[in-house]
Amino acid sequence: MDVAAVEDRLRSAGLRVTASRVAVLRALTESRDHPRVDQVIERVHASGVSMSKQAAYDVCEALRAAALAQRIELPGAPARWEARAGDNHHHLVCRSCGETHDVDCAAGQAPCLDPVSAPPGFALDEVEVTYWGLCSSCQAQTRREESAR
Structure with missing residues (x-):
């Protein structure tokens, strides 16, 4: 930019x-x-x-x-x-190395701010969703380490 x-x-x-x-x-x-x-x-x-x-x-x-x-x-x-x-996206994080990627909201723009249940009178203004797993590099490293044993 x-x-x-x-x-x-x-x-x-x-x-x-x-x-x-x-x-x-x-x-x-x-x-x-x-x-x-x-x-x-x-x-x-x-x-x-x-x-x-x-x-x-x-x-x-x-x-x-x-x-x-x-x-x-x-x-x-x-x-x-x-x-x-401000665009309602979430994050995908590798548990091993911490690599972090943006993930668009699967539900669209604002539905994440409409929970299935919430206490009456509670006004939501932000939602954070984090998906956790292993990136492809860390998966490959784990497989190498397992096969070396």
Whole structure:
């Protein structure tokens, strides 16, 4: 995504355009691997922008608050980030290596927000679904290890 498009997205969300916000949003937009903050920082540094760990967290949180990014919190793992936000998608995660992929909602746009049962008066605004399994690389590694025994 070019810089002008990233700047437009920031302005449209009501955020000031800063070099760090542009660099982080661009890194997240170009990523398909749901990077951790340390990986975001590496990518931002590679683009020529200097940024501390705290600044990276602050920018990621500002992007999340403006609905330009999403934080993915998996049990026992550091938070991961992505620019795909607000479109009702889920995640597929490898139990072994942590590889994470987006999965479109099987039920469509908003049905995930209509549970079969919920307490009266409870207003749902977000649903997180995580599919767990083993990626093809980890499956192959497991088969190699089993055959070596």
